Amino acid sequence: MKSNIRALYFLPYVLWILLFVVVPILLIIYYSFFNIEGTFSFENYEKFFTPVYLKMALSSFWYAFLITAFSLLIAYPTALLLTKTKHKQLWLLLIILPMWINLLLKAYAFLGIFGTYGIANHFLELIGVGAKQILFTDFSFVFVSVYIFVPFMILPIFNALEKLNPTLVDAAKDLGASPWITFRRVIFPLTLDGVKSGCQAVFIPALSLFMITRLIAGNRVITLGTAIEQHFLVTQNWGMGATIAVFLIIAMVIIMFLTGNRK
Amino acid sequence: MKKIVQMFAIVFIASFAILFFIARLNASEGYSGDNTLTIYNWGEYIDPELIDRFEKETGIKVIYQTFDSNEAMMTKISQGGTTFDIAVPSEYAISKMKEEGLLIPIDHSKIPNLKYINPRFLNLSFDPGNKYSIPYFWGTVGILYNPEALGGKKIDSWNDLWDKDMKNQILLVDGAREVIGMGLNSLGYSLNDTNKDHLLEAKKKLDKLTPNVKAIVGDEIKMLMANEEAGAALVWSGDAADIMWENEKLDYVVPKEGSNLWFDNMVIPKTAKNIEGAHKFINFMLDPKVAAQNAEYVGYSTPNEKALEYLPKEISEDERFYPSPELTDKLEVYENLGKRMLSYYNDLFLEFKMHSK
Numbered sequence: 001m002k003s004n005i006r007a008l009y010f011l012p013y014v015l016w017i018l019l020f021v022v023v024p025i026l027l028i029i030y031y032s033f034f035n036i037e038g039t040f041s042f043e044n045y046e047k048f049f050t051p052v053y054l055k056m057a058l059s060s061f062w063y064a065f066l067i068t069a070f071s072l073l074i075a076y077p078t079a080l081l082l083t084k085t086k087h088k089q090l091w092l093l094l095i096i097l098p099m100w101i102n103l104l105l106k107a108y109a110f111l112g113i114f115g116t117y118g119i120a121n122h123f124l125e126l127i128g129v130g131a132k133q134i135l136f137t138d139f140s141f142v143f144v145s146v147y148i149f150v151p152f153m154i155l156p157i158f159n160a161l162e163k164l165n166p167t168l169v170d171a172a173k174d175l176g177a178s179p180w181i182t183f184r185r186v187i188f189p190l191t192l193d194g195v196k197s198g199c200q201a202v203f204i205p206a207l208s209l210f211m212i213t214r215l216i217a218g219n220r221v222i223t224l225g226t227a228i229e230q231h232f233l234v235t236q237n238w239g240m241g242a243t244i245a246v247f248l249i250i251a252m253v254i255i256m257f258l259t260g261n262r263k
Numbered sequence: 264m265k266k267i268v269q270m271f272a273i274v275f276i277a278s279f280a281i282l283f284f285i286a287r288l289n290a291s292e293g294y295s296g297d298n299t300l301t302i303y304n305w306g307e308y309i310d311p312e313l314i315d316r317f318e319k320e321t322g323i324k325v326i327y328q329t330f331d332s333n334e335a336m337m338t339k340i341s342q343g344g345t346t347f348d349i350a351v352p353s354e355y356a357i358s359k360m361k362e363e364g365l366l367i368p369i370d371h372s373k374i375p376n377l378k379y380i381n382p383r384f385l386n387l388s389f390d391p392g393n394k395y396s397i398p399y400f401w402g403t404v405g406i407l408y409n410p411e412a413l414g415g416k417k418i419d420s421w422n423d424l425w426d427k428d429m430k431n432q433i434l435l436v437d438g439a440r441e442v443i444g445m446g447l448n449s450l451g452y453s454l455n456d457t458n459k460d461h462l463l464e465a466k467k468k469l470d471k472l473t474p475n476v477k478a479i480v481g482d483e484i485k486m487l488m489a490n491e492e493a494g495a496a497l498v499w500s501g502d503a504a505d506i507m508w509e510n511e512k513l514d515y516v517v518p519k520e521g522s523n524l525w526f527d528n529m530v531i532p533k534t535a536k537n538i539e540g541a542h543k544f545i546n547f548m549l550d551p552k553v554a555a556q557n558a559e560y561v562g563y564s565t566p567n568e569k570a571l572e573y574l575p576k577e578i579s580e581d582e583r584f585y586p587s588p589e590l591t592d593k594l595e596v597y598e599n600l601g602k603r604m605l606s607y608y609n610d611l612f613l614e615f616k617m618h619s620k
Contacts, residue, residue: 222617
């Protein structure tokens with residue numbers, strides 16, 4: 001009886017994983033073998049290995065890499081500073097606050113800020129640089145994406161830094177290590193787990209970004225995510241969309257494996 | 264274990280009791296299938312006053328819901344679970360829905376007002392004999408531009424967009440048929456061309472346009488053009504009317520080489536519960552005075568010939584939205600090219616998008 005009850009407790013989790021993780025992935029793989037006319041074929045896979053899609057995959061990786069790198073560059077010093085401030089929780093709250101606002105609203109706000117007659121260009125004119133084309137460029141795309149993803153990078157790094165035993169830093173100082181050496185040899189290696197999970201939390205969603213590619217980059221940047229959205233919603237070529245999704249899943253598994261903690 | 268089963272049973276019984284109660288409640292208020300009409304239309308695509316009037320005249324309660332893309336609408340109808348009595352798809356969606364058996368034939372004897380529709384808009388390739396659909400609004404695809412921002416430039420041809428002085432000035436709507444169609448039209452080919460050489464030629468020509476293209480966007484195009492973010496844009500005439508109403512500096516032109524002629528037609532989907540009411544509604548909307556009031560409110564072009572008489576002259580004689588017969592002859596309706604060809608159009612469009620400056 002007791003073991004029965006225990007199995008029952010387990011049931012919701014098993015059901016959840018089956019229904020919302022295993023079945024969808026199987027369905028995606030299943031759909032990927034059907035061409036636009038609904039007959040079974042490997043056509044979609046052949047199509048993925050044409051220059052168009054390979055180029056798209058490559059540029060998706062490149063932009064996701066840029067977004068992750070810049071996020072890390074901004075997030076690490078921020079997290080480090082946060083641990084040293086007096087009202088940690090308040091500052092943390094201020095950083096998390098923008099996450100409460102819907103992504104689409106944030107993107108629309110940037111349409112106004114970066115527009116030809118937006119605040120950013122007013123400022124540029126004020127300091128004598130003159131109005132520039134900001135919206136619909138690579139710069140604006142990476143900037144907005146970094147802005148959106150940076151909290152996801154700060155949080156795990158902040159947590160890792162908080163967990164760091166301060167006596168270790170003191171010991172390093174006592175033994176004559178310079179601040180830089182302390183950081184490089186003690187603080188950074190000990191917070192590497194936080195950095196890794198931060199990179200995962202940014203790189204993986206960045207790889208499948210869409211919407212921002214249209215709103216902010218004006219479809220001048222085409223990522224795999226955009227292509228999936230188009231195939232499912234507009235061109236109704238579910239097979240091709242599913243095929244791209246399969247490759248995205250494979251890419252994500254590889255990334256998880258590479259950045260995972262091997263013990 | 265027993266307790267959990269009991270709990271589930273109680274929840275189920277309670278849910279059904281509530282459902283039953285709601286059904287009773289709706290029936291007592293007269294919201295049953297016979298007395299309501301569920302309309303599924305594009306956003307801001309009807310004068311709300313007309314719905315009130317229809318309710319008063321017929322005693323039918325209207326439930327009005329909106330969608331923002333043909334694809335979303337079709338998915339919702341084909342999945343079932345809805346009770347839409349009227350929907351307003353565009354022409355290519357109508358032929359698709361027809362193929363998938365999602366439409367109920369319309370009984371023309373119940374729509375006497377059909378005689379007011381200009382015959383030019385009837386019996387078209389997407390629905391021969393108008394068996395399943397009745398025209399609601401129509402329009403064109405063209406160029407919306409800002410003469411002031413372009414230094415007084417006058418645009419009347421697709422090829423004007425390729426001019427050197429248009430660098431980084433053009434917004435395109437994110438639609439494969441519209442953009443590839445523009446390429447085909449600029450070369451003098453048909454919008455429904457399926458000759459791969461012609462299509463590749465059009466794609467090559469479009470690649471040359473990339474330095475002039477600022478962005479390829481969706482509905483944001485309205486806001487961006489009204490804010491003078493760009494000098495010219497490829498848009499649907501309906502959007503153009505909206506934007507010009509917001510920013511009077513802008514002008515719209517249907518290029519002389521020809522362009523697309525599109526329709527939004529009223530249909531009765533398979534999900535309909537009140538087919539009688541749906542016919543009444545279609546007939547009501549075709550009443551010339553009603554159609555005129557609706558056209559004035561929405562700003563799109565009405566197919567109702569008699570309604571033109573009730574519209575102010577500045578609307579009915581505006582050649583930008585009611586083009587001359589010579590130009591109208593050059594307009595083409597999108598034909599259903601089949602999935603394979605459409606997918607080829609989409610592939611070309613994707614390649615065009617990825618063509619870097």
